[in-house]
Amino acid sequence: MIELDRVSVTFDGATKPTLRDVSLRIDEGELVLVIGRTGSGKSTLLGTMTGHVPHFTGGTLAGHVRVHGRDTREHRPRDLADLVGVVGQDPLAGFVTDTVEEELAYGMEQLGLSASTMRKRVEETLDVLGIADLRGAALRDLSGGQQQRVAIGSVLTAHPKVIVLDEPTSALDPTGAEDVLATITRLVHDLAVTVVVAEHRIERVLQYADTVIHVGVDGVVSQGDPADVMINADVAPPVVELGRWAGWSPLPLAVRDARRHAVAWRTLPVAPRTETPGDGPVLVAAKDVVIQHDAVLAVVGVDLSLRGGEITALMGRNGAGKSSLLWGLQGSGPLRSGSVHVSGSGRPEVDVHRLDAAQRRRHVGLVPQSASDLLYLDTVGAECHQADRESDRPLGTCRSLLDDLAPGIPDDRHPRDLSEGQRLAVVLAVQLTADPPVLLLDEPTRGLDYSGKAALRRALHDLTARGRCVVVSTHDVEFVAETADRVVVMAAGELVADGPTARVVVSSPAFAPQVAKITAPQPWLTVDDVRYAVEGGS
Structure with missing residues (x-):
């Protein structure tokens, strides 16, 4: 054929x-x-x-x-x-x-x-x-x-x-x-x-x-x-990584096959390794946010507080209102009512909807789904150099971030000639260079392989370790399991769940990662969680 x-x-x-x-x-x-x-x-x-x-x-x-x-x-x-x-x-x-x-x-x-x-x-x-x-x-x-x-x-x-x-x-x-x-x-x-x-x-x-x-x-x-x-x-996906580590043969490719190998694990009396969510200061306070597009109510009366030192995953089916909420938090969305106040990095609290575009960028960075729309120069090197200059960062900062996310992209390559994942990596590097106290990302893992996602995860954790607040809107349940401290679920413009990652995703058939499905009822989310438990915490 x-x-x-x-x-x-x-x-x-x-x-x-x-x-x-x-x-x-x-x-x-x-x-x-x-x-x-x-x-x-x-x-x-x-x-x-x-x-x-x-x-x-x-x-x-x-x-x-x-x-x-x-x-x-x-x-x-x-x-x-x-x-x-x-x-x-x-x-x-x-x-x-x-x-x-x-x-x-x-x-x-x-x-x-x-x-x-x-x-x-x-x-x-x-x-x-x-x-x-x-x-x-x-x-x-x-x-x-x-x-x-x-x-x-x-x-x-x-x-x-x-x-x-x-x-x-x-x-x-x-x-x-x-x-x-x-x-x-x-x-x-x-x-x-x-x-x-x-x-x-x-x-x-x-x-x-x-x-x-x-x-x-x-x-x-x-x-x-x-x-x-x-x-x-x-x-390789988590089910394969788990099978490689455990030495299972034949190598399982589906949750059903892996569960047959993992029977003994599901009765282990070992507590999972857990991460304590950050208790940093509130950097974003959204009160009774309502966003309307023509006759459609996209966000309906949302109250949401976001803290420094915490990565929050925003989840929900397509059309639930996630992107609209992100734009509302950034200050560019058409807010019908309510308020969004942002603080951090020694700056006083401000209502982002009262700021102009240049001022908003210093408080809240946003990477949209159509990330390539933010690229406007002729080469990758020029984009990185411009990002360093606009953010007043040492020359090479953006390039270093890009090499972590997607190594090997030439400086002289035109952004439009890159793959979808490579273009996204360039935009992420540009936004991370600005280092605002609040970073919002809409489907940032589209086009990224597992190594790229791991690099993104490290970059986001580095931001939160320095007190930044990160919100990731995503359908990528595996990335959420590895990355997020907290999960907020939207449906029909409203918040329907909010809590620590393990508590929210393990209880959801749709949002549970592969490891959680393989090892249920154990509340493990990642291959590292299983290793930690099976090896007795060593």
Whole structure:
């Protein structure tokens, strides 16, 4: 179905290939998971399969890529449109119509199919994806999971043999991600569609994969059975890390398999290692905050106090009001009523909604979901230098932070030429350079591998160790388990839970991390918690 024969990809100006001498084969009806470090070349590999590399990206492609017998050297992406469907990270950005039914029909219109054929395929796709009740719905009104399913449907109506997805669950809450993965597995098993998925949140997809492709940082690519590849992979979810440490064989890839190995642990009378939340001063005091967008109440009467020395995770399903609350706390959101006061770093308490943009940045930093919107210079080095200058920090401060988050990004690289994770790392480094007393981050782990997340965690803990306050809005339950002192859960614009991380997430089937599910009823969240308990606190 897909064959890469000694493929190497070298982009213009690069000193070495992004992909080096890659040979692999993907058969019909396989679910293939592509893994690797941030910036290793996963998106480039996907691009070779869709024809976007090198036709749209430039550079040099050596070797041959054949999709259902068509060589991408002679066939541009438009010539593969009937064979390959592509779904990007942000489905809303890729929509070209207004409603679900129109979006499903659009691709077929471009292929010149008859009206009767289009009508039939739209109905079939609505049924396959379980979204018939949404046919007339406005795309912007859908949840993240629904939008992702519509994006899959928009390519499925062309009856492709292959669907390529780049981080399809990165912006979704756990329930929405499960819905999308259920759709993907149904396409594979019921329709024999070949699905290739690149995903950093490996824990969500690994158990469904038929084969895993590992892209190394040196451009070397390997392919094999998931359990075999994960033994030595340089990125691995908690269930695999736990299995490696415990020496389990075969290596478990799913919670169910790991629980069978962990029976003895679940009765250990050893108290878990716990972290005491900080008792620092209140740096943010939000009182009766109401935020409204047109006729929609996004935040409804929220009272929230945030302390220095504490990392708070803001969780909840897509559309719960998390992003709106962050913008309200930062001072730029359209506050209908209520107040937000911020203090810290020797500064007097201020109402952030009464400050101008320059003043707000000195009190509250915010990294939005569309982090790349904050990048405006021509090179990574220029962005770092500007961040150092604006923040009055020693030259190299921003660059050092960036190297911790995503090492190896050249100074002369244009930010728009970076991967999603690399661009996010640059923005994070810029914001961390400013070192405000309060830092708000909206989905900061999108596009980051496990090492990148660990580096981000260290940077955030360094901030809180110096008395800063950090709020992270995220769907990444594993990052929350490793990072947060406190979890606040939102639903329909209101706060529905607030407490220490272990108490909130362990009791939630949706937000519990893998280790908590494996070792329940023990209140352990991370692999380190298990090690500490099993080894008797040593």
